[in-house]
Amino acid sequence: MATVSFDQATRVYPGTERPAVDKLDLDIADGEFLVLVGPSGCGKSTSLRMLAGLEDVNAGRIMIGDRDVTDVPPKDRDIAMVFQNYALYPHMSVADNMGFALKIAGIGKEERAERVRDAAKLLDLQDYLERKPKALSGGQRQRVAMGRAIVRNPQVFLMDEPLSNLDAKLRVQTRTQIASLTRRLGVTTVYVTHDQVEAMTMGDRVAVLKDGLLQQVDTPRRLYDHPNNVFVAGFIGSPAMNLLELPVVDGGVQFGGTTYDAGQEALQAAAGNTVTLGVRPEDLELVPEGEGLSVEADLVEEQGADAFIFGHTMVNDQSHDMIVRVGGRRPPEKGAIVWVRPQKGHVHVFDSKTGLRLGD
Amino acid sequence: MSELSGDAQWHEPSDWEQQGKLPRNAGLPPANVVGSLSITAAATDPGLLDLPWHITLEEWPDEYLAALPRGISRHVVRFAHLGGSVIAVKETSEHIARHEYHVLRRLQKVDVPSVEPVAVISGRTTPDGEELNPVLVTRHLKFSLPYRALFSQKLRRDTLTRLIDAQALLLVRLHLIGFYWGDVSLSNTLFRRDAGAFAAYLVDAETGEIYPSLSSGQREYDLEIARVNIAGELMDLLEGGLIEEHVDPLATSERIMDSYRRLWNELTGKETFGAGERWRVTARVERLNELGFDVEEYSINTDSEGSRIQLQPKVVDAGHHPRRLIRLTGLDVQENQARRLLNDLDQYRAEYYPHLDEEISAHSWLTHVFEPIVRAIPRELAGKLEPAEVVHQVLEHRWYMSEKQDRDVPLAETVQSYLDDVLRHRRDEAAILLNPDTKTLNVLQGNDAGDAPDHDPAGEPAASHPAHGTPASSNPDSDEPEQHPGTEPGNSPR
Numbered sequence: 001m002a003t004v005s006f007d008q009a010t011r012v013y014p015g016t017e018r019p020a021v022d023k024l025d026l027d028i029a030d031g032e033f034l035v036l037v038g039p040s041g042c043g044k045s046t047s048l049r050m051l052a053g054l055e056d057v058n059a060g061r062i063m064i065g066d067r068d069v070t071d072v073p074p075k076d077r078d079i080a081m082v083f084q085n086y087a088l089y090p091h092m093s094v095a096d097n098m099g100f101a102l103k104i105a106g107i108g109k110e111e112r113a114e115r116v117r118d119a120a121k122l123l124d125l126q127d128y129l130e131r132k133p134k135a136l137s138g139g140q141r142q143r144v145a146m147g148r149a150i151v152r153n154p155q156v157f158l159m160d161e162p163l164s165n166l167d168a169k170l171r172v173q174t175r176t177q178i179a180s181l182t183r184r185l186g187v188t189t190v191y192v193t194h195d196q197v198e199a200m201t202m203g204d205r206v207a208v209l210k211d212g213l214l215q216q217v218d219t220p221r222r223l224y225d226h227p228n229n230v231f232v233a234g235f236i237g238s239p240a241m242n243l244l245e246l247p248v249v250d251g252g253v254q255f256g257g258t259t260y261d262a263g264q265e266a267l268q269a270a271a272g273n274t275v276t277l278g279v280r281p282e283d284l285e286l287v288p289e290g291e292g293l294s295v296e297a298d299l300v301e302e303q304g305a306d307a308f309i310f311g312h313t314m315v316n317d318q319s320h321d322m323i324v325r326v327g328g329r330r331p332p333e334k335g336a337i338v339w340v341r342p343q344k345g346h347v348h349v350f351d352s353k354t355g356l357r358l359g360d
Numbered sequence: 361m362s363e364l365s366g367d368a369q370w371h372e373p374s375d376w377e378q379q380g381k382l383p384r385n386a387g388l389p390p391a392n393v394v395g396s397l398s399i400t401a402a403a404t405d406p407g408l409l410d411l412p413w414h415i416t417l418e419e420w421p422d423e424y425l426a427a428l429p430r431g432i433s434r435h436v437v438r439f440a441h442l443g444g445s446v447i448a449v450k451e452t453s454e455h456i457a458r459h460e461y462h463v464l465r466r467l468q469k470v471d472v473p474s475v476e477p478v479a480v481i482s483g484r485t486t487p488d489g490e491e492l493n494p495v496l497v498t499r500h501l502k503f504s505l506p507y508r509a510l511f512s513q514k515l516r517r518d519t520l521t522r523l524i525d526a527q528a529l530l531l532v533r534l535h536l537i538g539f540y541w542g543d544v545s546l547s548n549t550l551f552r553r554d555a556g557a558f559a560a561y562l563v564d565a566e567t568g569e570i571y572p573s574l575s576s577g578q579r580e581y582d583l584e585i586a587r588v589n590i591a592g593e594l595m596d597l598l599e600g601g602l603i604e605e606h607v608d609p610l611a612t613s614e615r616i617m618d619s620y621r622r623l624w625n626e627l628t629g630k631e632t633f634g635a636g637e638r639w640r641v642t643a644r645v646e647r648l649n650e651l652g653f654d655v656e657e658y659s660i661n662t663d664s665e666g667s668r669i670q671l672q673p674k675v676v677d678a679g680h681h682p683r684r685l686i687r688l689t690g691l692d693v694q695e696n697q698a699r700r701l702l703n704d705l706d707q708y709r710a711e712y713y714p715h716l717d718e719e720i721s722a723h724s725w726l727t728h729v730f731e732p733i734v735r736a737i738p739r740e741l742a743g744k745l746e747p748a749e750v751v752h753q754v755l756e757h758r759w760y761m762s763e764k765q766d767r768d769v770p771l772a773e774t775v776q777s778y779l780d781d782v783l784r785h786r787r788d789e790a791a792i793l794l795n796p797d798t799k800t801l802n803v804l805q806g807n808d809a810g811d812a813p814d815h816d817p818a819g820e821p822a823a824s825h826p827a828h829g830t831p832a833s834s835n836p837d838s839d840e841p842e843q844h845p846g847t848e849p850g851n852s853p854r
Contacts, residue, residue: 013571013572014572014573052581053577053580054540054575055577055578056577073576073577073580074577074580075580075581075584087545087589089592089593089595089599090600091596091597091599091600091602092596092599096595096599100591100595101592103595103610104587104592104610104613164455164456167493
C-alpha cells in the first residue's frame with residue numbers, strides 16, 4: 001500500500017501542441033479510492049496510463065510511495081491493472097486461476113496458497129477453490145478475475161472504465177462490489193470513468209479533468225455543493241445544474257421578475273456586469289405567476305416521489321434549457337408554464353468571463 | 361511504417377484528443393427509432409438484413425447458424441452464413457462494438473493481419489419492443505485455426521514454438537503501426553498455415569488502441585501481458601493433459617519476449633559502424649528482406665569527421681516476398697508460402713528458362729506448375745487446405761518422394777500420391793469455428809468430454825477427423841508434414 005503523487009506531470013503527444021495532461025498535481029492518500037472523471041479527451045486515461053508506465057512523462061514526475069517511478073517499466077511498479085483480462089482457464093481450478101500469475105512471478109507454493117485463501121475469503125469464494133470455473137456463476141467468475149489482481153498484493157490498483165462492457169444492472173452491482181472490496185483491502189485505487197454518477201458513488205475523492213487540466217479534486221459531496229468553476233458545476237450532478245448568465249443589479253441578480261440576493265461578497269467580486277448563476281434542479285422552488293423566471297415544460301419525467309420538468313426559459317431574448325425538480329404528487333403537464341426562483345442560499349455564483357467560482 | 365505513424369492521419373472518427381480511443385459521441389447514429397436497425401458498414405451486404413436481428417443471439421434458430429455455439433464467453437458470439445462466407449456475430453455494448461469495428465478497419469487499411477470487420481448493427485429490438493444489445497459482425501477468416509485446433513491429442517513443442525514466433529511477429533507488426541493490444545494471448549489470435557510455419561491474425565481488438573507511435577512502456581506491457589497470458593494458456597493445457605509433459609509453460613512463454621525483442625531490434629535498432637564498412641547498409645537491408653520486411657526509408661548519419669556511420673531503418677513494411685510473388689504471378693499468399701513458391705519459381709527459371717525474362721518464366725511456372733496442382737484438387741478436398749498451402753506441400757512431397765525413390769518423380773505422379781496419401785486424410789480447415797472471441801473458457805463444454813477437446817468443431821461446415829487410417833507420409837493429428845531428418849526440402853528436383 002502506498003501514496004501516489006503526480007508532481008507537475010505532463011504528457012505531450014508528438015505532433016501536438018496542447019498537452020494531453022498539463023502539469024498535473026495530485027496527491028492520493030494511502031488506501032484512498034480516487035476517481036478520475038471527465039469528458040472524452042480530458043486526459044483521465046492518459047493520466048492513469050502515465051501512472052501505469054504506459055505513457056512517457058514529458059515533464060514532472062510520478063511517485064508511488066517514496067519511490068520516483070517516472071522512468072520505471074510498468075511491470076516493476078508494483079501496480080495491478082484490474083480487469084485487463086478476465087479470461088478464466090477451464091482446466092485449472094479456481095484456486096489455480098487466481099494464483100497462476102504468482103507462480104509465473106516465482107512465488108512459492110505455500111505463500112501462493114495463503115494469498116489465494118485470503119483473497120477467496122474476501123471474495124466469498126472459499127467453497128469454490130477446488131472447483132473448475134465452469135461450475136461458477138457469472139458473478140463468481142468475475143470475482144475470480146478480481147481475485148487474480150488481489151493476490152498480487154499490489155501497492156496500487158488501476159482501473160480504466162472496468163465496467164464499460166457490462167450491462168446496466170451488472171454495472172451497478174459490480175461497482176458497489178469494487179468500492180467495498182477495495183476499501184476492505186485498503187489498497188490505494190485509481191479509477192477512471194467518464195460517468196460522473198459512477199465517480200460520485202465510488203470515489204473517496206473525485207478528480208475532475210478537462211482539456212488535460214485538473215479542474216477540482218474533492219469529496220463527492222464537496223464537488224456537488226461547492227464546484228470551483230462552471231465546468232465542474234455543469235459536469236457533476238444528474239440532471240445537470242442550471243447555469244444562467246444574469247445581470248447584476250442593486251441587491252442581487254435579476255432573476256426574471258425578481259431581484260435575487262445571490263450574496264454581496266460574490267457579486268462584488270464579479271469582473272463584469274453579469275454573473276453566471278448556477279442552481280441545481282432541486283434548489284428551484286415554484287412561485288406565483290410573475291415572480292422569478294417562467295419555464296415552459298417541454299417534457300415532464302415522473303419518478304414517483306419526484307418529477308423533473310425539462311423545459312426552457314427566456315433570458316435576454318435567448319432561450320435556455322431549464323430543469324426543475326418538483327414534487328411527484330401533482331407535477332405540471334407537458335406544455336404547462338411554471339414560475340421558479342432559487343431557494344434562499346442555494347445558488348452558485350461564477351464569473352461570466354473566467355467561469356471561476358465567486359464568493360464561498 | 362504506415363499511414364498511421366508520424367503525423368497521424370485519422371480517417372476514422374478516432375480521437376486525437378483522447379489517444380487511442382474512440383470518442384463516445386463520435387460517429388454515433390442519431391437516436392434510433394424503436395424497431396429500426398442502424399447498420400454501420402463499409403459495404404452493406406444485403407444478406408445482412410435477412411438475419412434475425414430481432415432475436416437475442418443466444419436464441420438464434422439453428423438454420424441461421426454456421427456452427428453451434430461452444431462454451432462460455434464474455435459476450436455471446438454466434439457464427440452464421442452470409443452470402444458465401446461465414447460471419448462471427450458478437451453481442452456487446454454499442455461503444456465497444458464501434459470501437460472494435462473502427463480499430464479493425466484501420467488495421468485492415470494498413471494491411472496488418474486481422475479479421476475483417478463487416479458491420480455494427482444497433483437499434484435492435486424484439487417484436488415486443490424490448491431493446492437488444494448491438495452486435496459487431498466480422499468475417500470468419502477462411503482456413504484460419506484457433507490455437508486449440510492445431511492439435512488433436514497433444515500440442516507438440518515445435519508446433520508451439522512456431523505459434524509463439526508467429527504471435528511475436530504479429531505483435532511486432534502491430535506495434536510498428538502504433539497498435540497497443542492490451543490483451544495479447546493465443547486465444548485472441550487465429551493462425552493460418554504458412555508453408556510449415558504459421559501466420560498469426562488478430563481476432564479480438566476490444567482492448568486495442570491505436571496511437572501515432574507506442575511508448576516503450578506500452579510495448580513492454582503488451583509483452584508482459586502476452587507472457588502471462590501464454591503461460592496461463594499453457595498451464596491450462598498442461599492441466600488438461602493437452603500438451604506434451606516436458607513443455608515448460610513459463611520457459612515457453614518467455615520465448616515470445618526473446619522472439620519479439622530480436623525482431624524489434626533488427627527492424628528498428630540503430631547500428632553504428634566505420635565509414636569503411638558501408639557494405640553493412642546493404643547487409644542490413646538484406647537481413648530485413650530475409651525476415652520478410654522491405655525497408656521503405658532509413659536514416660544514415662555520419663559523425664563530424666565522417667569516420668562513423670549510424671544507420672537506422674525508419675519505415676519497414678512487411679510482405680517482402682508476397683509482394684514479389686504478386687508482381688510476378690498475381691498470386692496473393694502469405695510470407696512463407698511466397699518464399700517457398702518463389703524459391704520453386706526461381707529454380708524453375710534456372711532450369712528451364714535461364715535466359716528469359718523473370719516475368720515470362722513466372723508465367724510459364726504458373727501455367728505448368730502452380731495451376732495444374734490446384735486444378736488437380738478434387739472438389740471434395742478443396743476445403744482441406746488453402747491452395748497455396750497445398751502447392752507448398754505438393755512440392756515438398758515431391759522432394760521427399762524423389763529422394764526416397766532416387767529419381768525425379770514427375771509432377772502428375774506426385775500430385776496423385778499427395779492427394780491419396782496426404783490430403784484426403786486431413787480434416788477440413790476451411791472453417792474451423794471455435795468461438796474466436798472467447799478466452800479459453802469457450803472450450804469448457806468441449807473439453808468436458810475429456811477425450812476430444814480441441815478441434816472438433818460444433819457443426820457444419822466445420823472439421824472432421826480423418827475417417828480411418830493413417831496416411832503414409834503425414835500424420836493428420838500432427839500439424840506438420842512428416843519431417844525427413846538431414847534433408848532440405850527447399851530444393852526440389854524437377
